Amino acid sequence: MAQKNIVVVGAGFAGVYATKHLAKHFKKDSNVKITLIDKHSYFTYMTELHEIAANRVDATAIQYDLQRLFCRRKNVKLVTDTVKSINRTDKKVVTEHGSFDYDYVILGIGSQPNDFGTPGVKEHGFTLGSWEQAVALKEHIEKSVRAGAIETDPDKRKALLSFVVVGSGFTGTETIGEMRDWRDQLAKDNKLDPTEIKFTLMEMAPTIMNMLDRRDADKAERYMTKRGIKIMKNTGVVGVHEDHVDLKDGSTFPTCTLIWTAGVKATDQAANFGLEQGRAGRIKVNKYTQSEDPNIFVVGDVSLLDEDGSGKGQPQIVQGAEETAQAAVSNIINTEDGKPLVEFKPNYSGFMVSLGSQYGVANLMGKIHLSNFWAILMKHLVNILYFIQVYSAYYLFQYCMHEFFRTRHNRNLFRGHISRQGNVLWTVPARIFLGMMWLVDIWPKIQGKGSWFLPKLRLPFAWLKPATTSGASAAGSGGGGAAATSAASGASGAASTTATANPTMFSLSYDYGHDPQMVFSKMPHWFQAVTQVFVPNQQTAFFMQKFMTIIEIFIGVCLVLGLFTWVMSAASAAMVVVFSLSGMFYWVNMWIFFVAIACMNGSGRAFGLDKWVVPYLQRVFGKWRYGTPKALYGSDVMK
Structure with a gap:
């Protein structure tokens, strides 16, 4: 039997899932070789980027090394390189430093933020489409608060301490909720009154979180409002500057930090493969997740199944990435076995959104509505399920450690009770x-x-x-x-x-x-x-x-x-x-x-009880003895 080469491009949710399941199925078939190519040597857990940006977990906590993920899969070859194109005539995947023969390609190159050409976003705004962007945003927030704490000009101080998130989808709401969790510690570290640090969520539509049932979205909105997050609906951002943004109604809003989460599109790389693209640059696929070339399967955020002709396609979420990958894997296996192809049928079991480490809302199967502790718990269970699906006990353990035991300042589901930072749990x-x-x-x-x-x-x-x-x-x-x-x-x-x-x-x-x-x-x-x-x-x-x-x-x-x-x-x-x-x-x-x-x-x-009593006594007696520390002193300092 001739050797079969399967090349998986992109080590995201879909790519890792597909590679794991292909490797398991063909583990006894020495004629099948699987190659996984990604520009990084690690898999980034993209749904946790907001936790990096808001300093909830260490920057490396969401990086999962590919060697650790595939070390026991001897039929998988890992390649760290950038794919430039696919030579469909010679059946080669071409990279910056070489090329790889293929019989089948699974293309899972993901998505990137879409600023819709809004002026100033690239120059002065921030996006959350990669690990590097999350780290850069975190460093900028810390720098802005430090500068704001010692700024005496009231207008500049207000802009430095005001943070704006544009877009109320999953990324936007989770980011602003996580940042609000960070607020008190940021204020303490910089000797600020926490109420000086402001958060604003801007949404062009008349309602927010429109991917959720209104019941759940309204509950989330009430929670954010209660936490002091300002929500501006029917608000379009038409320009971004260093210290303010221009709004569609002609007004301006002071801020030195605008985080754009108002949309996503296929990565620019998608245009390099000569495959038909649809809305937002996504590559069109049929009901079997095949592109116009039947040997090239497209999975995850970059794929577009436009069955109803609306151009909208399936939601770009983790569950969709897994299901498209599962369909692609099944169809490659069925093709090799001479069996009929299976259709990709989206079947989303629910949506979950966290608004910080301790509160969230969830809708399971359209029937079960959860909030608070139970919604966050369900989100963790879904994340844990992914590691089970890709057969990684090591990173399942690491996920539990950085989400439950290595967090700081009580920022986890159990409000810090089981955190190892204090080394007191045991x-x-x-x-x-x-x-x-x-x-x-x-x-x-x-x-x-x-x-x-x-x-x-x-x-x-x-x-x-x-x-x-x-x-x-x-x-x-x-x-x-x-x-x-x-x-x-x-x-x-x-x-x-x-x-x-x-x-x-x-x-x-x-x-x-x-x-x-x-x-x-x-x-x-x-x-x-x-x-x-x-x-x-x-x-x-x-x-x-x-x-x-x-x-x-x-x-x-x-x-x-x-x-x-x-x-x-x-x-x-x-x-x-x-x-x-x-x-x-x-x-x-x-x-x-x-x-x-x-x-x-x-x-x-x-x-x-010491978790609450001791800090309370420290605050009371500390203030009684020493007063309240400030970043600036003097009657001429204005807030």
């Missing part, structure tokens, strides 16, 4: 367990005959009345299972009695059948002297019993709730030391000390 179970230990231990001491609130002495100190101490020890031992958990049970008397029958054994864990050994069998002399100063008599001892019981309850509750965790953990460690020196603590419970030290890392910031 001690949360230890914190809760430590808090429960205190509460379980304290239960026998607040009810029944063993209650420490009764006028019976529980502290086994030698200088207190011997008769009462002996009775208290017996009563303490009746406190139940608390003695095995913490020295706070006051059961040293019972432990001494047991020791006469069975010798105690040193251990760092409980060994069934053996009695645990105390850290100190009796109180050191120096510590006894100190303790006598604070507990000189029974009256003081009764007070201390009640006081310490209340303290233990407070520590336990705070640790479980994640409130004042550092202080409560430090108190737990300190009480272990005190109990040990008092002759009231076992070696097997020494774990409490080390767990308490570990929980001092701020574990209350994850799934705990």
